[in-house]
Amino acid sequence: MAIVVIGNVFVDIKGFPDDLYSPTGRNAGRVEMVHGGVGRNVAEDIANVELRPVFVSMVDDTAQGAEVLHKLQKHKVNTDYVIATPDGMGIWLAVFDNSGDLAGSISKRPSMEPLRRLLEERGDEIFQEADSIVIEIDMDKDIVKLVFQYAEKYGKRVYALVSNMVIASHRRDFLQSTDCFVCNVQEAGILFVDDFTALEPEELADTLYERMSKANIPAMVVTMGSRGAVWATIDGEKGYFPPESVKVRDTTGAGDAFCAGVAVALTYGKSMAEAVRIGTHLAASVITVSESTCPRFLPQELGLEIAVE
Numbered sequence: 137m138a139i140v141v142i143g144n145v146f147v148d149i150k151g152f153p154d155d156l157y158s159p160t161g162r163n164a165g166r167v168e169m170v171h172g173g174v175g176r177n178v179a180e181d182i183a184n185v186e187l188r189p190v191f192v193s194m195v196d197d198t199a200q201g202a203e204v205l206h207k208l209q210k211h212k213v214n215t216d217y218v219i220a221t222p223d224g225m226g227i228w229l230a231v232f233d234n235s236g237d238l239a240g241s242i243s244k245r246p247s248m249e250p251l252r253r254l255l256e257e258r259g260d261e262i263f264q265e266a267d268s269i270v271i272e273i274d275m276d277k278d279i280v281k282l283v284f285q286y287a288e289k290y291g292k293r294v295y296a297l298v299s300n301m302v303i304a305s306h307r308r309d310f311l312q313s314t315d316c317f318v319c320n321v322q323e324a325g326i327l328f329v330d331d332f333t334a335l336e337p338e339e340l341a342d343t344l345y346e347r348m349s350k351a352n353i354p355a356m357v358v359t360m361g362s363r364g365a366v367w368a369t370i371d372g373e374k375g376y377f378p379p380e381s382v383k384v385r386d387t388t389g390a391g392d393a394f395c396a397g398v399a400v401a402l403t404y405g406k407s408m409a410e411a412v413r414i415g416t417h418l419a420a421s422v423i424t425v426s427e428s429t430c431p432r433f434l435p436q437e438l439g440l441e442i443a444v445e
Contacts, residue, residue: 141178269287
């Protein structure tokens with residue numbers, strides 16, 4: 137039994153300026169290349185809480201793809217359903233300002249046809265024994281549709297996050313079948329065609345409940361960066377959790393770690409408030425380092441009473 141994560145693998149190429157960042161000028165600095173991708177990050181984050189997630193994805197059939205697999209396996213991620221194929225990984229090119237915030241990015245997405253075929257052929261064995269499912273909701277529509285069909289067939293809860301909200305905003309019907317959707321405040325604005333960035337957390341919680349209730353989305357958590365996170369459920373539960381005070385080095389992967397914490401907590405019986413607390417802690421642990429995933433924790437450190445190997 138394990139959480140099944142379906143998503144992409146990316147290579148993240150990140151540039152950091154030595155001094156004040158100039159969007160139109162030449163910036164001296166350093167460039168780092170790390171393994172990334174929303175799905176890959178979530179799978180590793182879950183593994184770093186000493187759980188053993190099943191990752192369903194693709195990598196390039198190259199030495200770089202083999203390196204990605206080796207690292208995931210080293211972290212005890214089950215990669216039995218990761219396909220090695222040409223053009224199996226995406227690329228994310230990002231530049232950060234001197235405060236560690238994202239200044240701009242461009243991404244190249246991989247072709248997902250091999251993953252669709254894998255789900256058609258082996259979906260029953262992948263999902264039948266899953267504890268829950270975490271999915272990038274903006275993946276190819278046929279893949280998302282297959283995952284929800286298996287989730288309904290076997291009665292599995294689905295937690296969704298997003299890498300491209302413009303694409304995901306056209307998947308509102310799928311969001312109605314999720315158990316919880318996690319995104320940031322800018323992404324929530326794209327979803328509901330509004331600007332929520334000026335709202336105070338309590339105002340956003342009220343607005344979120346109103347909007348998601350009308351859209352028939354069961355539950356949402358929205359992160360607000362340095363202002364914390366809010367949540368709401370269609371049953372009327374609402375809340376806010378403040379951020380942890382840490383020194384920011386690199387915000388890459390913070391949202392993925394947050395979603396991993398929320399999904400783990402909800403999968404294993406915690407309340408929404410506890411889930412947001414755990415997600416906040418994992419996100420805070422990521423932004424203090426240059427890696428895109430959280431350091432290792434025992435479940436008990438996060439308040440999770442889960443038996444681990």
